[in-house]
Amino acid sequence: MxxxxxxxxxxxxxxxxxxxxxxxxxxxxxxxxxxxxxxxMTGLSGELKEEDILKTQFHEKYDEMVYLKDIEFASMCEHHFLPFTGRAHIAYIPNDRIVGLSKLARAVEYYARFPQVQERMTCQIATLIQRELNPKGVAVLIEASHTCMTIRGIKKAGSLMVTTQLLGRFKSDEKTRAEFMATIHGSR
Ligand SMILES: [Zn+2]
Missing domain, CATH: 1.10.286.10 (GTP cyclohydrolase I, N-terminal domain)
Structure with a gap:
Protein backbone atom coordinates (compact mmCIF):
# COMPACT_ATOMS: atom_id res chain seq x y z
CA MET A 1 0.00 0.00 0.00
CA MET A 41 -8.23 -2.53 4.26
CA THR A 42 -5.81 -5.32 5.11
CA GLY A 43 -7.60 -7.56 2.61
CA LEU A 44 -6.04 -5.50 -0.18
CA SER A 45 -2.54 -6.04 1.18
CA GLY A 46 -2.67 -9.66 0.00
CA GLU A 47 -0.90 -10.88 3.16
CA LEU A 48 -3.58 -13.43 3.88
CA LYS A 49 -4.69 -15.67 1.02
CA GLU A 50 -8.36 -16.52 0.72
CA GLU A 51 -7.59 -20.21 0.21
CA ASP A 52 -5.61 -20.39 3.47
CA ILE A 53 -8.44 -19.25 5.76
CA LEU A 54 -10.17 -22.64 6.01
CA LYS A 55 -7.15 -24.80 5.24
CA THR A 56 -7.00 -26.54 8.63
CA GLN A 57 -9.76 -29.12 8.45
CA PHE A 58 -10.67 -32.21 10.47
CA HIS A 59 -12.36 -35.40 9.41
CA GLU A 60 -15.52 -35.96 11.40
CA LYS A 61 -18.63 -38.09 10.93
CA TYR A 62 -20.88 -35.35 12.35
CA ASP A 63 -23.51 -34.46 9.78
CA GLU A 64 -25.92 -32.18 11.59
CA MET A 65 -25.96 -28.43 11.28
CA VAL A 66 -23.08 -26.41 12.76
CA TYR A 67 -23.86 -22.79 13.65
CA LEU A 68 -21.79 -19.80 14.52
CA LYS A 69 -23.95 -16.88 15.54
CA ASP A 70 -23.30 -13.21 16.26
CA ILE A 71 -19.93 -12.73 14.61
CA GLU A 72 -19.42 -9.00 14.95
CA PHE A 73 -17.69 -7.16 12.14
CA ALA A 74 -17.01 -3.69 10.77
CA SER A 75 -16.53 -3.07 7.07
CA MET A 76 -16.47 -0.15 4.68
CA CYS A 77 -19.18 0.65 2.15
CA GLU A 78 -17.39 1.10 -1.17
CA HIS A 79 -19.94 3.59 -2.48
CA HIS A 80 -19.50 6.20 0.26
CA PHE A 81 -16.45 5.02 2.19
CA LEU A 82 -18.36 5.05 5.42
CA PRO A 83 -18.44 2.08 7.77
CA PHE A 84 -21.17 -0.49 8.06
CA THR A 85 -21.21 -2.64 11.17
CA GLY A 86 -23.19 -5.61 12.27
CA ARG A 87 -23.25 -9.34 12.82
CA ALA A 88 -22.84 -12.35 10.61
CA HIS A 89 -24.45 -15.73 11.27
CA ILE A 90 -23.09 -18.83 9.57
CA ALA A 91 -24.32 -22.41 9.41
CA TYR A 92 -23.15 -25.40 7.44
CA ILE A 93 -23.86 -29.11 7.26
CA PRO A 94 -20.55 -30.99 7.15
CA ASN A 95 -19.75 -33.59 4.57
CA ASP A 96 -17.00 -35.53 6.39
CA ARG A 97 -14.99 -32.39 7.08
CA ILE A 98 -15.27 -29.64 9.69
CA VAL A 99 -13.27 -26.51 10.56
CA GLY A 100 -12.57 -24.70 13.81
CA LEU A 101 -15.26 -22.10 14.51
CA SER A 102 -12.65 -19.35 14.85
CA LYS A 103 -11.81 -19.98 11.20
CA LEU A 104 -15.37 -19.11 10.18
CA ALA A 105 -15.07 -15.88 12.14
CA ARG A 106 -11.78 -15.25 10.38
CA ALA A 107 -13.50 -15.59 7.00
CA VAL A 108 -15.93 -12.83 8.02
CA GLU A 109 -13.05 -10.66 9.21
CA TYR A 110 -11.12 -11.27 5.98
CA TYR A 111 -13.90 -10.16 3.63
CA ALA A 112 -14.81 -7.21 5.86
CA ARG A 113 -11.36 -5.74 5.20
CA PHE A 114 -12.03 -4.67 1.64
CA PRO A 115 -14.06 -1.83 0.17
CA GLN A 116 -17.35 -3.75 0.28
CA VAL A 117 -21.03 -4.07 -0.34
CA GLN A 118 -22.95 -6.25 2.09
CA GLU A 119 -24.52 -8.40 -0.63
CA ARG A 120 -21.14 -9.35 -2.08
CA MET A 121 -19.59 -10.01 1.32
CA THR A 122 -22.45 -12.40 2.20
CA CYS A 123 -21.96 -14.27 -1.05
CA GLN A 124 -18.14 -14.40 -0.71
CA ILE A 125 -18.29 -16.00 2.75
CA ALA A 126 -20.77 -18.66 1.61
CA THR A 127 -18.83 -19.37 -1.58
CA LEU A 128 -15.56 -19.82 0.29
CA ILE A 129 -17.09 -22.33 2.72
CA GLN A 130 -18.75 -24.20 -0.12
CA ARG A 131 -15.55 -24.36 -2.14
CA GLU A 132 -13.14 -25.26 0.68
CA LEU A 133 -15.29 -27.65 2.74
CA ASN A 134 -17.72 -28.98 0.16
CA PRO A 135 -20.46 -29.25 2.81
CA LYS A 136 -24.02 -30.47 2.22
CA GLY A 137 -25.21 -26.91 2.66
CA VAL A 138 -24.13 -23.42 3.72
CA ALA A 139 -26.17 -20.49 5.02
CA VAL A 140 -24.86 -17.01 5.68
CA LEU A 141 -27.02 -14.20 7.03
CA ILE A 142 -25.65 -10.73 7.68
CA GLU A 143 -27.48 -7.91 9.43
CA ALA A 144 -25.78 -4.54 9.46
CA SER A 145 -26.32 -0.88 10.01
CA HIS A 146 -24.89 1.37 7.29
CA THR A 147 -23.67 4.78 8.37
CA CYS A 148 -24.06 6.02 4.78
CA MET A 149 -27.76 5.61 5.47
CA THR A 150 -27.95 6.53 9.16
CA ILE A 151 -25.85 9.73 9.30
CA ARG A 152 -26.41 11.09 5.78
CA GLY A 153 -28.91 10.70 2.94
CA ILE A 154 -32.26 9.69 4.40
CA LYS A 155 -30.83 9.44 7.96
CA LYS A 156 -32.71 6.37 9.04
CA ALA A 157 -31.04 5.51 12.33
CA GLY A 158 -31.66 2.02 13.58
CA SER A 159 -32.47 0.49 10.21
CA LEU A 160 -30.79 -2.85 9.59
CA MET A 161 -29.98 -4.31 6.22
CA VAL A 162 -30.32 -8.08 6.06
CA THR A 163 -28.74 -10.23 3.36
CA THR A 164 -28.68 -14.01 3.03
CA GLN A 165 -26.94 -16.54 0.87
CA LEU A 166 -28.23 -20.09 1.00
CA LEU A 167 -26.51 -22.96 -0.76
CA GLY A 168 -27.14 -26.69 -1.03
CA ARG A 169 -29.60 -28.12 1.47
CA PHE A 170 -30.42 -24.70 2.93
CA LYS A 171 -31.70 -23.68 -0.47
CA SER A 172 -33.43 -26.90 -1.45
CA ASP A 173 -34.91 -27.99 1.89
CA GLU A 174 -37.43 -25.75 3.59
CA LYS A 175 -37.08 -27.50 6.96
CA THR A 176 -33.30 -26.97 7.07
CA ARG A 177 -33.76 -23.33 6.19
CA ALA A 178 -36.43 -22.90 8.86
CA GLU A 179 -34.14 -24.47 11.47
CA PHE A 180 -31.40 -21.99 10.56
CA MET A 181 -33.74 -18.99 10.78
CA ALA A 182 -35.21 -20.21 14.08
CA THR A 183 -31.73 -20.50 15.58
CA ILE A 184 -30.85 -16.96 14.58
CA HIS A 185 -34.08 -15.55 15.93
CA GLY A 186 -33.67 -17.58 19.08
CA SER A 187 -30.61 -15.50 19.89
CA ARG A 188 -32.69 -12.35 20.37
ZN1 LIG B 1 -22.95 3.46 1.18
Missing part, protein backbone atom coordinates in the same frame (compact mmCIF):
# COMPACT_ATOMS: atom_id res chain seq x y z
CA UNK A 2 1.19 3.46 -0.92
CA UNK A 3 0.75 5.39 2.34
CA UNK A 4 2.26 8.57 0.88
CA UNK A 5 -0.27 8.61 -1.91
CA UNK A 6 -3.15 8.03 0.52
CA UNK A 7 -1.84 10.81 2.73
CA UNK A 8 -1.63 13.22 -0.21
CA UNK A 9 -5.10 12.26 -1.27
CA UNK A 10 -6.62 12.98 2.10
CA UNK A 11 -4.77 16.29 2.30
CA UNK A 12 -6.43 17.24 -0.99
CA UNK A 13 -9.84 16.30 0.37
CA UNK A 14 -9.32 18.60 3.37
CA UNK A 15 -8.06 21.39 1.13
CA UNK A 16 -11.00 20.90 -1.19
CA UNK A 17 -13.30 21.36 1.80
CA UNK A 18 -11.65 24.71 2.43
CA UNK A 19 -9.97 23.63 5.64
CA UNK A 20 -6.70 25.06 6.87
CA UNK A 21 -4.49 21.98 6.79
CA UNK A 22 -1.75 23.76 8.72
CA UNK A 23 -3.69 24.11 11.93
CA UNK A 24 -2.57 22.05 14.88
CA UNK A 25 -5.40 19.54 14.97
CA UNK A 26 -5.20 18.75 11.27
CA UNK A 27 -1.51 18.85 10.51
CA UNK A 28 -0.97 15.11 11.06
CA UNK A 29 -4.48 14.00 10.16
CA UNK A 30 -3.68 12.93 6.57
CA UNK A 31 -0.91 10.67 7.90
CA UNK A 32 -3.21 9.19 10.55
CA UNK A 33 -6.00 8.64 8.04
CA UNK A 34 -3.63 6.88 5.64
CA UNK A 35 -2.48 4.52 8.39
CA UNK A 36 -6.04 3.93 9.49
CA UNK A 37 -7.17 2.96 5.99
CA UNK A 38 -4.21 0.63 5.66
CA UNK A 39 -5.39 -1.06 8.86
CA UNK A 40 -9.03 -1.21 7.76
Missing amino acids: DLKKMEEGFRLILEGMGENIQREGLIDTPKRVAKMYAEL
Whole structure:
Protein backbone atom coordinates (compact mmCIF):
# COMPACT_ATOMS: atom_id res chain seq x y z
CA MET A 1 0.00 0.00 0.00
CA ASP A 2 1.19 3.46 -0.92
CA LEU A 3 0.75 5.39 2.34
CA LYS A 4 2.26 8.57 0.88
CA LYS A 5 -0.27 8.61 -1.91
CA MET A 6 -3.15 8.03 0.52
CA GLU A 7 -1.84 10.81 2.73
CA GLU A 8 -1.63 13.22 -0.21
CA GLY A 9 -5.10 12.26 -1.27
CA PHE A 10 -6.62 12.98 2.10
CA ARG A 11 -4.77 16.29 2.30
CA LEU A 12 -6.43 17.24 -0.99
CA ILE A 13 -9.84 16.30 0.37
CA LEU A 14 -9.32 18.60 3.37
CA GLU A 15 -8.06 21.39 1.13
CA GLY A 16 -11.00 20.90 -1.19
CA MET A 17 -13.30 21.36 1.80
CA GLY A 18 -11.65 24.71 2.43
CA GLU A 19 -9.97 23.63 5.64
CA ASN A 20 -6.70 25.06 6.87
CA ILE A 21 -4.49 21.98 6.79
CA GLN A 22 -1.75 23.76 8.72
CA ARG A 23 -3.69 24.11 11.93
CA GLU A 24 -2.57 22.05 14.88
CA GLY A 25 -5.40 19.54 14.97
CA LEU A 26 -5.20 18.75 11.27
CA ILE A 27 -1.51 18.85 10.51
CA ASP A 28 -0.97 15.11 11.06
CA THR A 29 -4.48 14.00 10.16
CA PRO A 30 -3.68 12.93 6.57
CA LYS A 31 -0.91 10.67 7.90
CA ARG A 32 -3.21 9.19 10.55
CA VAL A 33 -6.00 8.64 8.04
CA ALA A 34 -3.63 6.88 5.64
CA LYS A 35 -2.48 4.52 8.39
CA MET A 36 -6.04 3.93 9.49
CA TYR A 37 -7.17 2.96 5.99
CA ALA A 38 -4.21 0.63 5.66
CA GLU A 39 -5.39 -1.06 8.86
CA LEU A 40 -9.03 -1.21 7.76
CA MET A 41 -8.23 -2.53 4.26
CA THR A 42 -5.81 -5.32 5.11
CA GLY A 43 -7.60 -7.56 2.61
CA LEU A 44 -6.04 -5.50 -0.18
CA SER A 45 -2.54 -6.04 1.18
CA GLY A 46 -2.67 -9.66 0.00
CA GLU A 47 -0.90 -10.88 3.16
CA LEU A 48 -3.58 -13.43 3.88
CA LYS A 49 -4.69 -15.67 1.02
CA GLU A 50 -8.36 -16.52 0.72
CA GLU A 51 -7.59 -20.21 0.21
CA ASP A 52 -5.61 -20.39 3.47
CA ILE A 53 -8.44 -19.25 5.76
CA LEU A 54 -10.17 -22.64 6.01
CA LYS A 55 -7.15 -24.80 5.24
CA THR A 56 -7.00 -26.54 8.63
CA GLN A 57 -9.76 -29.12 8.45
CA PHE A 58 -10.67 -32.21 10.47
CA HIS A 59 -12.36 -35.40 9.41
CA GLU A 60 -15.52 -35.96 11.40
CA LYS A 61 -18.63 -38.09 10.93
CA TYR A 62 -20.88 -35.35 12.35
CA ASP A 63 -23.51 -34.46 9.78
CA GLU A 64 -25.92 -32.18 11.59
CA MET A 65 -25.96 -28.43 11.28
CA VAL A 66 -23.08 -26.41 12.76
CA TYR A 67 -23.86 -22.79 13.65
CA LEU A 68 -21.79 -19.80 14.52
CA LYS A 69 -23.95 -16.88 15.54
CA ASP A 70 -23.30 -13.21 16.26
CA ILE A 71 -19.93 -12.73 14.61
CA GLU A 72 -19.42 -9.00 14.95
CA PHE A 73 -17.69 -7.16 12.14
CA ALA A 74 -17.01 -3.69 10.77
CA SER A 75 -16.53 -3.07 7.07
CA MET A 76 -16.47 -0.15 4.68
CA CYS A 77 -19.18 0.65 2.15
CA GLU A 78 -17.39 1.10 -1.17
CA HIS A 79 -19.94 3.59 -2.48
CA HIS A 80 -19.50 6.20 0.26
CA PHE A 81 -16.45 5.02 2.19
CA LEU A 82 -18.36 5.05 5.42
CA PRO A 83 -18.44 2.08 7.77
CA PHE A 84 -21.17 -0.49 8.06
CA THR A 85 -21.21 -2.64 11.17
CA GLY A 86 -23.19 -5.61 12.27
CA ARG A 87 -23.25 -9.34 12.82
CA ALA A 88 -22.84 -12.35 10.61
CA HIS A 89 -24.45 -15.73 11.27
CA ILE A 90 -23.09 -18.83 9.57
CA ALA A 91 -24.32 -22.41 9.41
CA TYR A 92 -23.15 -25.40 7.44
CA ILE A 93 -23.86 -29.11 7.26
CA PRO A 94 -20.55 -30.99 7.15
CA ASN A 95 -19.75 -33.59 4.57
CA ASP A 96 -17.00 -35.53 6.39
CA ARG A 97 -14.99 -32.39 7.08
CA ILE A 98 -15.27 -29.64 9.69
CA VAL A 99 -13.27 -26.51 10.56
CA GLY A 100 -12.57 -24.70 13.81
CA LEU A 101 -15.26 -22.10 14.51
CA SER A 102 -12.65 -19.35 14.85
CA LYS A 103 -11.81 -19.98 11.20
CA LEU A 104 -15.37 -19.11 10.18
CA ALA A 105 -15.07 -15.88 12.14
CA ARG A 106 -11.78 -15.25 10.38
CA ALA A 107 -13.50 -15.59 7.00
CA VAL A 108 -15.93 -12.83 8.02
CA GLU A 109 -13.05 -10.66 9.21
CA TYR A 110 -11.12 -11.27 5.98
CA TYR A 111 -13.90 -10.16 3.63
CA ALA A 112 -14.81 -7.21 5.86
CA ARG A 113 -11.36 -5.74 5.20
CA PHE A 114 -12.03 -4.67 1.64
CA PRO A 115 -14.06 -1.83 0.17
CA GLN A 116 -17.35 -3.75 0.28
CA VAL A 117 -21.03 -4.07 -0.34
CA GLN A 118 -22.95 -6.25 2.09
CA GLU A 119 -24.52 -8.40 -0.63
CA ARG A 120 -21.14 -9.35 -2.08
CA MET A 121 -19.59 -10.01 1.32
CA THR A 122 -22.45 -12.40 2.20
CA CYS A 123 -21.96 -14.27 -1.05
CA GLN A 124 -18.14 -14.40 -0.71
CA ILE A 125 -18.29 -16.00 2.75
CA ALA A 126 -20.77 -18.66 1.61
CA THR A 127 -18.83 -19.37 -1.58
CA LEU A 128 -15.56 -19.82 0.29
CA ILE A 129 -17.09 -22.33 2.72
CA GLN A 130 -18.75 -24.20 -0.12
CA ARG A 131 -15.55 -24.36 -2.14
CA GLU A 132 -13.14 -25.26 0.68
CA LEU A 133 -15.29 -27.65 2.74
CA ASN A 134 -17.72 -28.98 0.16
CA PRO A 135 -20.46 -29.25 2.81
CA LYS A 136 -24.02 -30.47 2.22
CA GLY A 137 -25.21 -26.91 2.66
CA VAL A 138 -24.13 -23.42 3.72
CA ALA A 139 -26.17 -20.49 5.02
CA VAL A 140 -24.86 -17.01 5.68
CA LEU A 141 -27.02 -14.20 7.03
CA ILE A 142 -25.65 -10.73 7.68
CA GLU A 143 -27.48 -7.91 9.43
CA ALA A 144 -25.78 -4.54 9.46
CA SER A 145 -26.32 -0.88 10.01
CA HIS A 146 -24.89 1.37 7.29
CA THR A 147 -23.67 4.78 8.37
CA CYS A 148 -24.06 6.02 4.78
CA MET A 149 -27.76 5.61 5.47
CA THR A 150 -27.95 6.53 9.16
CA ILE A 151 -25.85 9.73 9.30
CA ARG A 152 -26.41 11.09 5.78
CA GLY A 153 -28.91 10.70 2.94
CA ILE A 154 -32.26 9.69 4.40
CA LYS A 155 -30.83 9.44 7.96
CA LYS A 156 -32.71 6.37 9.04
CA ALA A 157 -31.04 5.51 12.33
CA GLY A 158 -31.66 2.02 13.58
CA SER A 159 -32.47 0.49 10.21
CA LEU A 160 -30.79 -2.85 9.59
CA MET A 161 -29.98 -4.31 6.22
CA VAL A 162 -30.32 -8.08 6.06
CA THR A 163 -28.74 -10.23 3.36
CA THR A 164 -28.68 -14.01 3.03
CA GLN A 165 -26.94 -16.54 0.87
CA LEU A 166 -28.23 -20.09 1.00
CA LEU A 167 -26.51 -22.96 -0.76
CA GLY A 168 -27.14 -26.69 -1.03
CA ARG A 169 -29.60 -28.12 1.47
CA PHE A 170 -30.42 -24.70 2.93
CA LYS A 171 -31.70 -23.68 -0.47
CA SER A 172 -33.43 -26.90 -1.45
CA ASP A 173 -34.91 -27.99 1.89
CA GLU A 174 -37.43 -25.75 3.59
CA LYS A 175 -37.08 -27.50 6.96
CA THR A 176 -33.30 -26.97 7.07
CA ARG A 177 -33.76 -23.33 6.19
CA ALA A 178 -36.43 -22.90 8.86
CA GLU A 179 -34.14 -24.47 11.47
CA PHE A 180 -31.40 -21.99 10.56
CA MET A 181 -33.74 -18.99 10.78
CA ALA A 182 -35.21 -20.21 14.08
CA THR A 183 -31.73 -20.50 15.58
CA ILE A 184 -30.85 -16.96 14.58
CA HIS A 185 -34.08 -15.55 15.93
CA GLY A 186 -33.67 -17.58 19.08
CA SER A 187 -30.61 -15.50 19.89
CA ARG A 188 -32.69 -12.35 20.37
ZN1 LIG B 1 -22.95 3.46 1.18
